[in-house]
Amino acid sequence: MKKKELIQLIKTKSEQVEIRDFSKEIIEKAKHLPKPEVIEKTRFSFRLKPYYLATLGVMLTVIMIVLFTPDTPINPIDPTLENMDQVIAFSTLTSVSLIQTIDTDLQTESDTVTLSHGNPPSPRMIENQITDITKYLDMMEKLFGSNPDFDIVLEDQTNPMYTNRMRFKTKDLLEEEVEYAIDFNQTNIGIHDFVIEGIVVIGEYAYPIYASGSSNDIDTLELEIEQENGNQITIHYEKILEVHDFEIKIYQDDLLIQEVNFTYQEQGEDKQATLDFIYGETVGSYTFQLDVEDQVSLIRITYDIESDESESGEIVIRIRTLLGNTSYVILVMPDGGIPFIINSQRQIRPMHGNHQMIYENLTI
Amino acid sequence: MDQMIVLIEQLKRRDYTSFDTFYQLTKNQVFYAIVSVVKDKNLAEDLMQDTYMKFLENISNFKEGSNVFAYLSRIGRNLAIDTYHQRKKIVQGDELFETIATPEVEEDRDDIFKMLDLLKDDEREIVTLHVINDLKFREISEMIDKPLGTVLWIFNKAIKKLKERAGDYL
Secondary structure (H helix, E strand, C coil): CCCCHHHHHHHHHHHHHCCCHHHHHHHHCCCCCCCCCCCCCCCCCCCHHHHHHHHHHHHHHHHHHHHHHCCCCCCCCCCCCCHHHHHHHHHHHHHHHHHHHHHHHHHHHCCCCCCCCCCCCCCCCCHHHHHHHHHHHHHHHHHHCCCCCCCCECCCCCCCCCCCCEEEEEEECCCCEEEEEEEEEEEEECCCEHHHHHEEEEEEEEEEEEEEEEEEEEEEEEEEEECCCCCCEEEEEEEEEEEEEEEEEEEECEEECCCCEEEEEEECCEEEEEEEEEEECCCEEEEEEEECCCCCCEEEEEEEEEEECEEEEEEEEEEEEEEEEEEEEEEEEEEECCCCEEEEEECCCCCCCCHHHHHHHHCC | HHHHHHHHHHCCCCCCCHHHHHHHHHHHHHHHHHHHHHHCHHHHHHHHHHHHHHHHCHHHCCCCCCCHHHHHHHHHHHHEEEEEHHHHHHHHHHHHHHHHCCCCCHCCCHHHHHHHCCCCHHHHHHHHHHHHCCHHHHHHHHHHHHHHHHHHHHHHHHHHHHHHHHHHHC
């Protein structure tokens, strides 16, 4: 049964239930409700009762003590980054994947996107969203394909500008590895809070990063990564139970262009992610799942787009290798609509090529 | 929706002449928001009256332009949860509503309840609020205080489960 049919079935069955009519009883009771009161605004008068004055006095005393007592030495306890490695790796991988995509977008802004439409029977809302969804595929592939611990290694620093070095690896669905190195300085603020400033290096690319967190809350991290041209990604990361939850904001030329909520979760062999577009031109909610067909990994997406109208459906993404080049073959199956295929160039890591997409209609 | 605005304006003035129309337009949403929590049709119907009374009592707080279906669903759900907690104190059982629900013969139950029974509590509530009550995922996320991603996740899991089994109810 298709999703649309199922939803229609639920709606139909729900309407078949006879619900008793209580409207008369409610009206009868409502007649006894008090009429809405008109409250006249009274003139504000400042009258401090004695106990308020006492409270105020105690508060002022505390403030004075805090202000004028000399700083007492506090045992310097370094906030530790232990157990936060994975959090940092997660956030960095996510932000780097996306910031490289913004870059691609800028470089190809003037490129013509080739569309070879047929005559679809009705407008397909998903078509307008696909370009942005493909930008997240790099990140999805790496999350789905990598080892859970990202092979994180903390190394001795050789760069004199930084004190710490962390390396981790990702693997995509074709098992191709990408290595990330983060060189950073850590500054402790107070007993538990810290900020890290540094660079993340991927191949020939390097991006400044800035992160802040607390050793009291090792499941939360704020991270910013930027390009020289004003492109910036900010991430609020939080691990809620076993769900990695990201609030991602993407800035282009210092302007917020997109805000998404992204979650990732692993349950045994089952890996799943959700992507919800909150702000920006792209809309919809998408659930990504890793699947294997004939020993080949693919990504299945279910989508719901809600605006004035709504649309739902499924997308299957396969990777095609041809003459050494790889591309995505994206099969889109809108519920109740005609399926179609979009071919999208797969980004070559860590550099990204043109983002050309070719649409085809598919007759099934 | 224009009709709804007019109806609410009347209700704000304590004019109940069109309440019946308002009730007919909203009763399904109220009923399902409640029944998805309490899992008992009779109890849900009883709580519907309380939901509407609470809505009318506090109608001055209803902001123009808000989604009245979401607003009513939220009131109904909160009342259902309160009832759940009150009865829990009395029954002290783990499977509370299985204990207190009026036993109904399985064959007599409406198909929708049999279908929703295939789901876990959180799945049933999200499917009900999205599919039957037409609430957006973001509204549901705020209502049940769960991250948006989690709501989507649960919804898709529930749909997958129903796809496999719902054919029995065609």
